Amino acid sequence: MGIKTPFSKSELMPQEETLEIRKHRSQLFIGIPKENFKFEKRVCLTPEAVKMFVNAGHRILIESNAGIEANYSDKEYSEAGADITKDNKKIFECPIVLKVEPPTLEEIGFMKPKTYLISAVQLKMQNKNYFEALAKKKITALGFESIQDQESTHPFLSALGEIAGVASIHIASELMTKCHKGKGLLFGNITGIPNTEVVIIGAGNVAENAARTALGLGANVKIFDNSIHRLKRLQENLQHRIFTSTIQETVLQKALMRCDVAIGAIRGKNRSPIIVSEIMVQRMKPGAIIVDVCIDNGGCFETSELTTHEKPTIIKSNVIHYCVPNITSRYSKTATLAISNIISPYLLDLAENGGIENVLLYNKNIRAGVYMYQGILVNQQIGEWFSLDYKDINLIVF
Numbered sequence: 001m002g003i004k005t006p007f008s009k010s011e012l013m014p015q016e017e018t019l020e021i022r023k024h025r026s027q028l029f030i031g032i033p034k035e036n037f038k039f040e041k042r043v044c045l046t047p048e049a050v051k052m053f054v055n056a057g058h059r060i061l062i063e064s065n066a067g068i069e070a071n072y073s074d075k076e077y078s079e080a081g082a083d084i085t086k087d088n089k090k091i092f093e094c095p096i097v098l099k100v101e102p103p104t105l106e107e108i109g110f111m112k113p114k115t116y117l118i119s120a121v122q123l124k125m126q127n128k129n130y131f132e133a134l135a136k137k138k139i140t141a142l143g144f145e146s147i148q149d150q151e152s153t154h155p156f157l158s159a160l161g162e163i164a165g166v167a168s169i170h171i172a173s174e175l176m177t178k179c180h181k182g183k184g185l186l187f188g189n190i191t192g193i194p195n196t197e198v199v200i201i202g203a204g205n206v207a208e209n210a211a212r213t214a215l216g217l218g219a220n221v222k223i224f225d226n227s228i229h230r231l232k233r234l235q236e237n238l239q240h241r242i243f244t245s246t247i248q249e250t251v252l253q254k255a256l257m258r259c260d261v262a263i264g265a266i267r268g269k270n271r272s273p274i275i276v277s278e279i280m281v282q283r284m285k286p287g288a289i290i291v292d293v294c295i296d297n298g299g300c301f302e303t304s305e306l307t308t309h310e311k312p313t314i315i316k317s318n319v320i321h322y323c324v325p326n327i328t329s330r331y332s333k334t335a336t337l338a339i340s341n342i343i344s345p346y347l348l349d350l351a352e353n354g355g356i357e358n359v360l361l362y363n364k365n366i367r368a369g370v371y372m373y374q375g376i377l378v379n380q381q382i383g384e385w386f387s388l389d390y391k392d393i394n395l396i397v398f
Helices: 047-055 074-079 088-092 105-110 128-136 155-175 205-216 228-238 249-258 278-282 293-297 327-352 356-362 380-386
Strands: 029-032 059-063 083-085 096-098 116-119 140-143 197-201 220-224 243-245 261-264 289-292 313-316 319-322 370-373
Touching: 029 088, 047 059, 047 074, 047 327, 059 088, 074 083, 088 105, 105 128, 128 370, 128 380, 155 205, 155 261, 155 289, 155 293, 155 319, 155 327, 197 205, 197 249, 205 220, 205 228, 205 261, 205 293, 220 249, 228 243, 249 278, 261 293, 289 293, 327 356
Parallel strands: 029 059, 029 096, 059 083, 096 116, 116 140, 197 220, 197 261, 220 243, 261 289, 289 319
Antiparallel strands: 140 370, 313 319
16 A cells, blocks of 8 residues: 655665764964054964964964064064964954954954954953953953863963063062162172072962072072962972961061062952051161062052053152063063963864864863853853853853
C-alpha cells in the first residue's frame, strides 16, 4: 500500500548525524593606533612580534609613528610586514583594535559595530559615557588589567608592577642627587658611609621589586603592611631577612623620621588608604624623598598630589614628592617589550582557536578580561561603580 509523501526516496533514507565543529584557525586583522595621551609613550606590539603575526598569516595595520616614543620606527614595522597608515580613522575601522590607553569617545565613534577592543580600562579615570559609547557600538572589550594566566594571576599587572617597583628606587636615587634638590646622597653601600634608609609601605608585587632593587644597591629596607601573609611571602621571595612590621603609627613614624626614601606601594579595593598623615611627613628629614607609586589609585601619603613626567616633583614640608601616575611610561621601551611579550601569546591563541568568540567559550582566563560583550556590560565592579546594568558573562557566552 503506497503512501504519498513530498519527500524523495533518498531524502527518507537515514542520514549521518551532523555535529557542530569548532572553527579552527582564523586570520586576525589588528589595528594599532598612535597613543594620543600626551604622556603615554608605550605601544602594544614590537616589530619582532609584528613579524611573528605576519608570518603566521595575520595582518597588522599600524598608525605612522605609533612606536616612535618607544624607539621603534615606521621602517622597522614596515620591514616586519606591517601596513603603515597616517589615517587614524582607518586604524579604528579594523576588526580588532589594540592599544595601551582606553580609546577616547571620538575614537570609539570611528569604530565599526561589533569591533573587538583590547586595551587598558583605567577604571578610576573613566566615566559613564565611555561604557555607554561602547554599548551603543556593540563593542566586545577586554581589559589588560583583568586578563588572567593559568595560575589565575594577572600577568599585565604583575609585569608593569615589576617595572614600577624597580623604577621607584631608580627614580628615588636620581632625586637624591643635589642637582634635583636632594641631599646629595649616593644610593649605595659605600665603605665607611651609613647605608641609605628605605621605607616601603605595602608588601605586594611593586613593593617586592622595590625592596629587591634597594637591597641590591646596598640600602637598609623596612617594609610595612597589615597582612602578615604578604609580609611572610615577601621575606621568602627576597631570601633576605629584612625588617617587617604591621602598620603601627608609632613604629612607622620612627622609621619615616630616619629614612632617606619612602615608597608608597599599597592599594585598596576602591582607593589606596591614607597611611602617612601630613604630620608624619612634616617630621621626616629635610630633603627626604617620597615616591608614591599608588598615586593612580589615590596615593597613600596625605600630602601626595598628582604630578606629571614634565613636572614630576613637588616639595612639601621640605620633603620631595614624586607622584607621577604612569611611571612605566617613563621606561617606554621596557614596558612595550613587557606588554608585547604578554599579549602576543593570547592573540595567537585567539587565532589558532577560531577567534575571540570561540575562545571565550572555553578559556576562562581570557573571559575574565572581558568587561563589555557585544555591547552588554559584563563586569560587576564597573556596573556598581557607575550604576550601570550588568550581566554575568558566563550566562551569555554558553
